[in-house]
Amino acid sequence: MENRLFYVMFCMILLLSLCSSENYFTKNVKGEGVLAKNSYVNHPPNPPIVEGPLVGLTRKAYQYNLTLIDPDNDLLIGYEIDFGDTIEGSSCCPIPSNTTLTLYHMWYNPGVYNVKARTKDGHGLWGNWSTPLTVTIMEGDTVPPVVHMLKPNKGLYLSNKRILPFPMNLVIGGITVEVEAVDEGSDVSRVEFYVQGSLKERDYTTPYSWDWYEKSLGRYVLTVKAYDFVGNQVSDEIIVWKFF
Structure with missing residues (x-):
């Protein structure tokens, strides 16, 4: 009787010792009791x-x-x-x-x-x-920049020089297109140059200009677009007759 009581007490002490450690009992795939150690418990991420x-x-x-x-x-x-x-x-x-x-x-x-x-x-x-x-x-900047074509400007141009005033923009040879663009809100970010709707150049610094020296023959629509740093934009365009 005393031996049996001693055996029961020994088993209880052993069980308490196991439960107080990092070990615990779980079940394997067969449903049998097995001893697992340091089982991982996942925690959700902290709020960022x-x-x-x-x-x-x-x-x-x-x-x-x-x-x-x-x-x-x-x-x-x-x-x-x-x-x-x-x-x-x-x-x-x-x-x-x-x-x-x-x-x-x-x-x-x-x-x-x-x-x-x-x-x-x-x-x-x-x-x-x-x-x-x-x-x-x-409410921020909603006003677009102001853009103005300075050159060419109703004149006869020969090899990038204005020879005389003229009712239209007549250019013989190459020309440097010059543009003035200002913005009182977020400032001008860039100016783009287009010929017949095709983008030719982007200029990010003043003075804004583009060298138009590719050979051309006939009537062209020259467009400039100015953008500010918040995305407002404005455009200006003229008709240019260009030869060579």
């Missing part, structure tokens, strides 16, 4: 850290940084960021935890927007949305 401007203007791109964190240090395979007007996301190549992504967004309407994000780990588990970042967007 979203950083960026809190005030901005419409039609202007702003940079936001998105820091992705996983408590298990798992690789992350996707993210979504809600800018309040659109949700952008990506299923991407594995990204290490604690990686910071740089994203850009442009709002087209004034208002108050809540920016938040979430991430997905390599096991397909989505984390919670981050605490919203409140962004106030005000």
